[in-house]
Amino acid sequence: MSRYPLISTDAITDASSEENAQQSIISIRRLGKSFLSGSGKGAVRYQVLKDVDLNIQRGEFFILLGPSGCGKSTLLNLIAGFEKQTEGELLVDGKSIDRPGKERAMVFQHPDASLFPWLNVRENIEFGLRMQGVSRGERKAVSDRYIELAGLTGHERKFPRELSGGMKQRVQIARVLANDPELLLMDEPLGALDAFTRRIMQDELVRIWTETKKTVIFVTHDIQEAVLLGGRIGIMSIGPESRVFEIMDNRLEYPRDITSREFNLMQKKLQSIFQDDLYFHL
Numbered sequence: 183m184s185r186y187p188l189i190s191t192d193a194i195t196d197a198s199s200e201e202n203a204q205q206s207i208i209s210i211r212r213l214g215k216s217f218l219s220g221s222g223k224g225a226v227r228y229q230v231l232k233d234v235d236l237n238i239q240r241g242e243f244f245i246l247l248g249p250s251g252c253g254k255s256t257l258l259n260l261i262a263g264f265e266k267q268t269e270g271e272l273l274v275d276g277k278s279i280d281r282p283g284k285e286r287a288m289v290f291q292h293p294d295a296s297l298f299p300w301l302n303v304r305e306n307i308e309f310g311l312r313m314q315g316v317s318r319g320e321r322k323a324v325s326d327r328y329i330e331l332a333g334l335t336g337h338e339r340k341f342p343r344e345l346s347g348g349m350k351q352r353v354q355i356a357r358v359l360a361n362d363p364e365l366l367l368m369d370e371p372l373g374a375l376d377a378f379t380r381r382i383m384q385d386e387l388v389r390i391w392t393e394t395k396k397t398v399i400f401v402t403h404d405i406q407e408a409v410l411l412g413g414r415i416g417i418m419s420i421g422p423e424s425r426v427f428e429i430m431d432n433r434l435e436y437p438r439d440i441t442s443r444e445f446n447l448m449q450k451k452l453q454s455i456f457q458d459d460l461y462f463h464l
């Protein structure tokens with residue numbers, strides 16, 4: 183039975199069922215995270231996340247959706263191992279984590295933070311492989327594959343400063359994929375792009391995901407983007423003490439048509455949650 187009355191129960195999967203937990207790449211139980219703000223006697227503890235239960239299945243495109251400040255990036259940073267939870271359990275492939283790992287890669291909103299300005303496109307994409315001592319020939323084979331997959335053919339010799347925002351984001355994605363992680367953690371990766379480029383990149387991301395079958399956890403506060411990309415959409419409560427309070431299955435076929443009736447219906451369902459008074463009292 184859905185805990186939320188606005189969504190029909192057939193669209194909901196139980197985030198914490200035992201069956202889901204067994205096949206999960208990520209398994210999260212009663213996870214909490216608080217931060218201490220300020221210093222000395224004036225310091226206060228702010229509980230961003232509380233009692234988060236969530237299973238992520240291998241190969242799925244999972245969306246974390248919620249308003250600004252609800253704790254989406256905090257949850258992603260915990261999964262990445264950049265932060266440590268204050269309560270609960272977070273398992274990756276059945277093992278608890280306390281640091282970043284090769285199998286989990288983060289794609290940030292601003293690619294400039296992760297690309298090396300002194301390396302060209304190909305060198306940036308090959309960087310991780312070079313650090314691992316992979317031979318030149320093998321590196322070239324891998325970078326050729328991801329240059330093509332990310333639509334960067336012809337731009338291999340350009341430096342980050344010579345690329346548009348969308349192209350830089352393609353390089354960041356190709357670079358992450360070249361290291362062959364199991365899990366892509368994407369923190370509003372298209373948030374800094376203009377609307378036109380963003381739409382193109384959304385379609386590209388679906389294509390790349392379809393071809394690579396990587397597990398993706400994608401953070402956004404954009405409902406249309408969530409419906410366009412997500413196989414399941416985890417809806418976060420407003421916070422503090424935010425949690426994933428409902429998960430909506432999105433079975434629309436890829437690539438999705440934003441003008442279709444079914445697409446609009448799904449969007450409206452989600453919109454109605456965020457517009458309902460109940461949402462502000464979860």
Ligand SMILES: Nc1ncnc2c1ncn2[C@@H]1O[C@H](COP(=O)(O)OP(=O)(O)OP(=O)(O)O)[C@@H](O)[C@H]1O
Nearest residue numbers: 217218219230249250251252253254255256257403
């Ligand atoms: N290192 C930190 N120290 C103190 N408070 C923090 C820290 N990191 C995050 N917070 C707080 O946690 C809350 C959630 O932040 P977070 O960035 O996870 O939200 P978000 O949902 O990703 O927001 P947005 O969509 O705007 O990026 C905010 O109130 C933020 O101030």
